[in-house]
Amino acid sequence: MSRAMTKRVHKALTDENLQTALTRLLGLIKFVRQIAFAGLDFDSLSHEIRRIKENSIANLPQLVEQFKLQATKAGAVVYEAEDAEDAVKYVLKLAQERKVKYIVKSKSMLGEEIELREHLHKAGIGVTETDIGEWIVQLAGERPAHLVGPAIHKTIEQVAELISKATGRELGTDPQALLDAARRALRQTYIDADMGISGANIAIAETGTLVVVTNEGNGCMATTLPPVYVAVVGYEKIVSSWRDAAAIFRLLSRCTAGMKMPVYVSHITGPSRTDAIPGAVLRGAGGPGEVHIVLVDNGRWQMRESDEFREALYCIKCGTCLNVCPVFASVAGQVYGYVYQGGIGAILTAFLHDVDKAEEVASLCLGCMACKEACPTRIDIPRMITRLRASLAEEKGLPWLNRMVYRSILKHQPRLDKVIRIGSYLQQPFVDADLMIRRLPGPLNTLTQAISLPALARSPLRDMLKDYSSPRLTDKSRVAFYSGCVANYAYPEIGGYVMKVLAKCGAQPYYPTGQACCGAPAYFAGDVDTALSLAKTNIAALEEMKPDYIVTVCPGCAAMLQREYLNLTTAEPRWNQRARVLAGRIRDFSQLLLELTPSMPKKPSRNQKVTYHDPCHLKRGTGVFNEPRQLLQREGFEVIEMADSDACCGFGGHVVLSYPELSKSILKRKLDNIEATGVETVITNCLPCVLQLRGGLDKRHSRIKVMHSAELLASTFEITQ
Amino acid sequence: MCAQVAGLVEQFEAEASRAGAVVYEASSAEDACNYILKLAQERDVKTAVKSKSRVADEVKVKKHLEKAGIEVKETDLKEWIGQLAGEKLTGRETMWQVEKLISKATGKKLDPDPRVLLNAANGAIKQYCIDADMGISEADVAIAETGTLVIVGNEGVTRLVAVLPRIHVTIVNCQNVVPIMEDVIAALKSLRGNIAGQVMPVYVTYITGRNTTADIPGAVLARSQGPAEEHIILMKAAKRGSA
Numbered sequence: 025m026s027r028a029m030t031k032r033v034h035k036a037l038t039d040e041n042l043q044t045a046l047t048r049l050l051g052l053i054k055f056v057r058q059i060a061f062a063g064l065d066f067d068s069l070s071h072e073i074r075r076i077k078e079n080s081i082a083n084l085p086q087l088v089e090q091f092k093l094q095a096t097k098a099g100a101v102v103y104e105a106e107d108a109e110d111a112v113k114y115v116l117k118l119a120q121e122r123k124v125k126y127i128v129k130s131k132s133m134l135g136e137e138i139e140l141r142e143h144l145h146k147a148g149i150g151v152t153e154t155d156i157g158e159w160i161v162q163l164a165g166e167r168p169a170h171l172v173g174p175a176i177h178k179t180i181e182q183v184a185e186l187i188s189k190a191t192g193r194e195l196g197t198d199p200q201a202l203l204d205a206a207r208r209a210l211r212q213t214y215i216d217a218d219m220g221i222s223g224a225n226i227a228i229a230e231t232g233t234l235v236v237v238t239n240e241g242n243g244c245m246a247t248t249l250p251p252v253y254v255a256v257v258g259y260e261k262i263v264s265s266w267r268d269a270a271a272i273f274r275l276l277s278r279c280t281a282g283m284k285m286p287v288y289v290s291h292i293t294g295p296s297r298t299d300a301i302p303g304a305v306l307r308g309a310g311g312p313g314e315v316h317i318v319l320v321d322n323g324r325w326q327m328r329e330s331d332e333f334r335e336a337l338y339c340i341k342c343g344t345c346l347n348v349c350p351v352f353a354s355v356a357g358q359v360y361g362y363v364y365q366g367g368i369g370a371i372l373t374a375f376l377h378d379v380d381k382a383e384e385v386a387s388l389c390l391g392c393m394a395c396k397e398a399c400p401t402r403i404d405i406p407r408m409i410t411r412l413r414a415s416l417a418e419e420k421g422l423p424w425l426n427r428m429v430y431r432s433i434l435k436h437q438p439r440l441d442k443v444i445r446i447g448s449y450l451q452q453p454f455v456d457a458d459l460m461i462r463r464l465p466g467p468l469n470t471l472t473q474a475i476s477l478p479a480l481a482r483s484p485l486r487d488m489l490k491d492y493s494s495p496r497l498t499d500k501s502r503v504a505f506y507s508g509c510v511a512n513y514a515y516p517e518i519g520g521y522v523m524k525v526l527a528k529c530g531a532q533p534y535y536p537t538g539q540a541c542c543g544a545p546a547y548f549a550g551d552v553d554t555a556l557s558l559a560k561t562n563i564a565a566l567e568e569m570k571p572d573y574i575v576t577v578c579p580g581c582a583a584m585l586q587r588e589y590l591n592l593t594t595a596e597p598r599w600n601q602r603a604r605v606l607a608g609r610i611r612d613f614s615q616l617l618l619e620l621t622p623s624m625p626k627k628p629s630r631n632q633k634v635t636y637h638d639p640c641h642l643k644r645g646t647g648v649f650n651e652p653r654q655l656l657q658r659e660g661f662e663v664i665e666m667a668d669s670d671a672c673c674g675f676g677g678h679v680v681l682s683y684p685e686l687s688k689s690i691l692k693r694k695l696d697n698i699e700a701t702g703v704e705t706v707i708t709n710c711l712p713c714v715l716q717l718r719g720g721l722d723k724r725h726s727r728i729k730v731m732h733s734a735e736l737l738a739s740t741f742e743i744t745q
Numbered sequence: 746m747c748a749q750v751a752g753l754v755e756q757f758e759a760e761a762s763r764a765g766a767v768v769y770e771a772s773s774a775e776d777a778c779n780y781i782l783k784l785a786q787e788r789d790v791k792t793a794v795k796s797k798s799r800v801a802d803e804v805k806v807k808k809h810l811e812k813a814g815i816e817v818k819e820t821d822l823k824e825w826i827g828q829l830a831g832e833k834l835t836g837r838e839t840m841w842q843v844e845k846l847i848s849k850a851t852g853k854k855l856d857p858d859p860r861v862l863l864n865a866a867n868g869a870i871k872q873y874c875i876d877a878d879m880g881i882s883e884a885d886v887a888i889a890e891t892g893t894l895v896i897v898g899n900e901g902v903t904r905l906v907a908v909l910p911r912i913h914v915t916i917v918n919c920q921n922v923v924p925i926m927e928d929v930i931a932a933l934k935s936l937r938g939n940i941a942g943q944v945m946p947v948y949v950t951y952i953t954g955r956n957t958t959a960d961i962p963g964a965v966l967a968r969s970q971g972p973a974e975e976h977i978i979l980m981k982a983a984k985r986g987s988a
Contacts, residue, residue, distance in 0.1 A: 045962065094944065156969065157960035173959060180962045199963040206961070207970050215875065231945040241908045241956050241971030248901040248948075249871070270926035284760065285891040288908075288971070289951035296901040296947050300822035301859040301866075302840045308863065309822055310870055311901020311948070 029359065029384050033686050036355035042169065042177040046356050049173050053347050056282025064278075070400045073275055076268045077338035077401050080260075081328060087229040087262045088319070094232030098294030099307060100315040108138035111320045115140060115221070115254055116147055118316060122252055124218040126150045130238060130246040131158055132223025133341055134256045134320055136363040137376055140221070151221075152213045154242035156206050163190050167363075169356040171343035172281050177356065210242065220250040220312070224257045225276065225341075226269045227317075233293040234317065235269055237276070237286040244288050253295075253312040259324050260337040272340055275400045279342035323375040332411045336371040338401040345395035345405060350672045351388050351679070354689040360385050367395050367405040374412055383416055388683070390676030390690075391548065392640040410548055417550025430546040430554040437540040437561075441484060444513050448480040455479040460722055474680070474688035475719025478514045485516035489535040492523060495569055500532040501620060504571035504609075506562070506585065508578035509541050510711040518711065521738040522577060522613060528741050529621050533575070538565030542581040547588060548677070559589045563602050566609075574609045575616050577732060579641035579648075579710050586610045586646065612642055612709055614652040614733050627660035627740075634661050634736070635701045637694070637717065638670035639710030652709050652733055659740050666697040666706075675716035691720045698728060705729045707736055753889040753922045754979060760892025764954020765967070766975040774804030777978050781806055781881070781914055784976060785815055788912055790878040796898065796906045797821035798883030800916045800980055806881060817881075818873040820902040822866060870902055880906035880972070884917045886932045890925045893953040894977065897936060897946045904950050913972040915952070918980050 036042060080087060092102045105111035119127070127144060129135060129151055141151045141162075153162045157174035161167065163186040168174030175183065180197045187202050188195045191209050195202055214220075222243060226235040234255050236243045247253050263269055277286045296311030307313040327333050346352045346366045357365040362381050364372040367389050374382035386409050395405045422430070433439050454461050461477040463469060471477065485507050495502045503526055511519040526533040543558030562585065566574055576582040586607045593599040611619065634656060642648045649670075653663050674680065674690030694717070698706050706728060708714060717730040758768045771777035785793065793810060795801065795817055807817045819828040827834045829846040844857040851865050874880070882903070886895035894915050896903055907913055923932055933949065958969035967973065 049959075097942075098944070098947070154970075155960070156958055160960065175960055176962075178962060183962055199961045199966060203958065203961050203966050203968075207968075210970060211875075233945060233949075239956060240958055240960075240969035242969075244904045244908045244950065245970065248904045266930035267927045270929065274926060283764075283953075285764070285893055285951070285953035287764075287953055287956045289953075290904070291945075291949035291951075293943075293945040293947050293949075297899050298822045298863070300826060301862050302838060302843060303859045306859055306863050308867065309900040309902075310820065310867055310905065 026384050026387075029361070029387065030683065032359040032361065033355055033388075033683055036359050037685055037689050039177060041179050042356055045173070045176040046170070046353065049170065049176050050347060050353055053172065053282055057278065060278040060282045060284055069271075069275055070402055072271055073340070073400055074338065074402045076263060076271055077340070080263045080268070081334065081337050083264070084259060084262065084328065087264060088259065090229040091227055091232055091262050094230065095294065095317055096232070098232050099297070100232065100294045100317050102317045102319065105318050105320045105322070107322045108320075111138050111256060111318050111322070112140055112143045114318055115256070116143060118252070118254065119144065119149055119219055120147070122218065124149060124252070126152075126213075126217050127219045127221055128152050128154050128213050128217040128246045128250060130220070130222035130236065130243045131155045132221070132256055133363060134223050134258050135221065138256070138320065138322065140256065152210070152217075154210055154213065154246050155238070155240060156203070156210070156242075159206065159210065160186055163187070167358050169358050171341075171346060171357070171365075177358070214245040214249040217246075217250040219252045219254060220246040220248075221254045221256065222247055224255050224261055226272055227257050227262045228264075228266055228269050228291075229262055230265050231293055233266075233291050236290045236292065237273070237288070239281065239283075239287045241288055244290055247290060247292060248296075248311045251308065251312055252314045252316070253292075254316045254318065256318045256320060258320055260339075276340055276342050279344040279400050327375045333371060333375065333408055335403050336368060336375070336408060338403055339368055339372070340401060342400060344398045344400060348394040348398045350392060350394065350674070350690045350693075351390060351686065353693070354686055359388070367409055368403065370412060371405070371408045379416065382412065386412055388679065388686070390640075390672050390674070390679050392672035392676050393644040394640070394672065397644050413548060413550040414552050415550075418552075422549065422551055426549055427551070430549070430551045434541050434543070434546055435554050435557055440541065441486070444480055444484065448482055451480055462722070470684050471681070473684045474674075474691060474723070475716060476722040477719060478715060480513055481516045483516070485512045485519040486535070486537060488516050488520060489523065492533065492535045493537050495532045495534040495571075498532055500530060501573060502569065502571045503531045503533045503616065504566055504569065504574045505533055505535050506539055506566060506574050506576050506581060507535070508576065508581040508711065510715060511577050514715060515711055518577065518714075518732050518735050521732075521734040521743065522575065524743045525617070525734050525737050525741060526575065526620075528743065529617060531620055534569065534571075536565045536568060538568065540565070542584040544580055544584045544588075547584065547592070552592070555588070556592045559592050559603070560599060563589065563599065563606055566606055567602060571609060573611050573616055574606070575611055575613055577613055577709065577711050577734065579612065579639045579645055580712060582610050582612065583641045583645040612646065612648045612651065614655040614709055615648050617655055617737075618651055624658065626658050629662070630660040630740075632661055632705070633664050633701075633703045634705045634707050635664050635666045635698060635703045636669060637666070637673065637698070637706055637708040637713060639708055639713050640670070640672050640676060642709055643670045648709075652707065655733060656707060656736075659737060661736075664701045664703050666701045668693070668697055671697075673713050673716045675712050680716070688720075691716060695720050695724065695726075699726070703728070705731060705736070707731055707733055709733050750919060750922070753924060754919050756889040757887055757892055757922050758979070760889065761954060761977055762892070764892050765957070766892065766954050766977050768977045768979060770979045770981050772981055777804050777916065777980060778806055778809040780978060782809055782813055782815075784912070784914070785810060785879055786813065788878070788974075790815055790912065792816040792818065792873070792877045793879040793881055794818050794820050794873050794877040794906050794910065795881040796883065796896070796903050797824055798881065798916060800883050800918055801881060804980075818870075818877070820870050820873060820900075820906055821898075822870070822900060825866065825870060871905065874902060874905040874909045877910040879912045879914065880910040882907050882913065882915045884915050885921060885936055886929055887917045887922045888926055888929065888951075889922050891953055893926075893951050895929055895933075896950045896952065897933065897948065899943075899947045901948065903948055907950060907952060908971040911972055912974045912976070914976045914978065916978045916980060
């Protein structure tokens with residue numbers, strides 16, 4: 025979190041034009057995407073692309089040699105630039121040697137990365153962006169707000185003013201007239217330019233070919249009309265063959281804009297040529313006579329060396345991760361403060377630009393995994409963000425307050441209990457009669473800005489369940505209950521319901537008292553030591569009575585127990601083995617109930633409608649999607665689906681603490697979708713989600729109730745406290 | 746036309762139309778010419794530029810348009826020089842003959858230096874493309890999967906003809922429609938006309954439908970920076986395919 029970032033987030037959230045345009049654009053992309061993918065098997069296609077990118081990056085040294093050889097044979101000049109400065113220097117020198125005064129540029133992320141335009145400007149060379157959206161953003165002196173719609177944050181009036189100023193003619197706000205004026209103005213720039221610059225979406229080694237994709241046609245003109253053409257290309261863009269390239273665009277445009285194919289795909293192999301004039305084959309026939317390809321490293325080879333971050337090079341820059349990101353949907357791209365946006369942006373920024381900036385970008389991540397699920401090359405962005413935070417914490421150390429909290433409190437369960445108990449006394453003046461906290465004193469009040477908070481329980485779940493500390497010796501299934509902190513300190517009653525419902529269903533539930541915080545807060549902040557220590561505490565506590573199952577009510581904790589403990593213990597094989605056994609026993613509440621009572625008949629309809637919110641870590645983390653619905657239906661409830669049931673509620677990551685205003689905006693969409701179903705009860709199998717949804721609905725004075733499945737089922741099983 | 750080709754053509758038509766192109770199946774050379782002429786007249790076309798196209802030459806598009814008073818400029822350098830000479834080039838022309846033709850066309854006395862001649866020709870031909878109302882191309886390959894045209898050439902003007910004029914017409918031989926994108930490379934390898942030593946033609950341009958933009962707030966508008974209309978003429982009757 026940084027003050028500058030908080031400011032930018034606030035600005036974006038309060039920019040009405042941006043908000044309206046963004047909602048419309050993302051809705052449109054989602055809609056056309058469905059059409060574009062109709063009849064295609066996304067899974068097998070994305071596996072294919074993943075394989076292509078894995079092979080390309082693995083064989084990169086050979087592919088680079090082949091590309092250089094073929095491109096040079098075709099007459100292009102290939103230059104390998106070590107870093108941004110080197111690349112800029114090459115282009116600048118070339119421009120000066122050719123006495124270039126004016127350049128047209130087609131969209132290039134790498135161009136932005138190395139700040140090519142700015143450097144050329146400084147040397148007195150004019151540069152015009154030729155994508156209309158980019159041009160508008162350039163005229164405004166800003167950064168693009170969105171990959172597909174760089175200028176979506178601008179109103180028609182603002183665009184009219186910018187284009188009027190650029191063309192020196194007073195233009196009205198008729199979109200068609202503005203487009204005509206823009207086309208005419210840009211058309212002239214291609215004719216006047218001495219040099220054209222573009223990026224490349226793909227570079228093909230077998231023929232030394234560059235592939236440039238545009239929808240507007242600007243790419244064709246910028247690469248053809250000026251006499252010198254320069255392409256700046258990241259090494260990771262190189263693939264082996266035309267077939268590989270074809271497989272990539274089959275997904276690229278569908279992901280980017282919901283189109284089956286971009287309008288223009290240019291394959292360029294060397295400079296134009298002709299043998300029409302007797303005497304010789306000449307270059308520069310109706311197109312550039314010189315083609316320069318600048319292959320840029322700038323941190324990419326280092327990324328390739330890293331086992332943890334290599335997969336960021338598989339990114340095909342389609343923007344899907346942004347289009348599905350709840351944070352991006354709230355604030356768009358300008359808040360990130362650098363070229364690469366969203367989750368993948370944090371990783372790319374760290375390697376290609378500046379680690380401090382990357383930290384800022386990463387701080388916006390909810391960890392909701394929507395990007396991972398939708399990525400056409402299956403990049404595990406959330407995992408890399410966690411690793412990035414860990415290595416930053418290692419390098420720079422955590423802020424003292426966090427370190428103190430993680431190492432001195434979180435790590436020692438009795439101390440945490442004590443702190444919470446003190447908190448439960450201190451909170452008293454602010455707790456309303458219904459046990460909600462709606463305002464807090466001083467700076468703490470930001471915590472209650474987006475949601476009302478539940479009061480801390482007077483005594484934690486651990487104390488309530490003292491009698492359940494060990495299972496009796498019966499032949500019933502033994503179920504250890506891992507509660508997590510939210511159940512323990514905020515909703516102990518829900519923990520009670522879990523135990524009772526399980527007992528009613530014939531299991532033998534018990535509460536291992538040695539359990540502690542799962543360690544996720546420390547782990548995701550980068551404090552691996554604390555996380556590992558807590559992992560060992562929990563592994564030991566949860567294996568003690570050899571349970572058949574371990575039931576959880578917080579999918580975030582479950583994911584930690586199930587996946588991250590394995591990652592944390594890789595260096596210690598014996599702990600790793602114990603973590604593996606633990607992982608196999610973890611179940612979500614609904615999942616377990618169905619497993620324990622597979623033959624229970626469907627109950628008659630209760631004439632009660634409920635809707636179900638999918639917690640990120642349950643659906644995308646462990647693939648539990650149908651089970652909670654099945655269980656509700658079996659118990660006689662009618663499940664009404666809300667729109668985007670699996671979109672994050674806004675509680676994830678540290679966003680709820682660091683950027684409450686942002687969390688509120690994400691929550692708003694969720695609550696709107698819940699209210700649109702018209703139901704009176706929303707069910708979710710995640711207690712942090714319960715906290716967030718209850719708190720948000722309370723702020724709205726809504727009557728809609730939020731319950732964990734266990735709580736609802738307790739009522740149907742006639743269980744009381 | 747065999748059933749397999751017919752299926753591909755049908756798929757190509759559906760996809761290209763969906764992407765915003767206007768597709769016309771021409772039953773004969775005359776039919777194709779009439780379609781282009783009618784289109785040109787309806788859209789008030791005064792000048793057209795043409796890429797090298799065997800199919801267009803076979804069906805005599807240029808003659809047809811010229812007869813109706815529409816000026817048609819060849820943009821392929823060899824074809825253009827031929828047009829200046831008033832006859833197909835034999836390949837045995839000397840530089841001096843070419844120098845005379847280009848000097849006359851550009852109204853400047855040029856040195857008989859290949860570079861000078863090429864620069865002058867480039868200037869003239871690019872200007873034709875900038876001024877023209879209609880561009881006429883041939884696609885050597887078309888992709889059924891996506892309704893995509895594949896236009897191939899070594900000269901940059903093959904692309905300028907396709908993007909600069911406000912109307913773009915592409916002639917495709919039905920036999921050259923391939924099922925999917927992965928088939929393009931094999932089709933390209935079998936094309937003739939590469940200059941010695943070349944592995945791949947310099948420009949292979951895929952065009953799918955009509956260009957649009959959503960960059961001006963308010964609506965998705967047709968015609969971004971390329972042509973306002975994309976017309977595709979599928980030559981049904983043509984017997985000879987290049988692939």
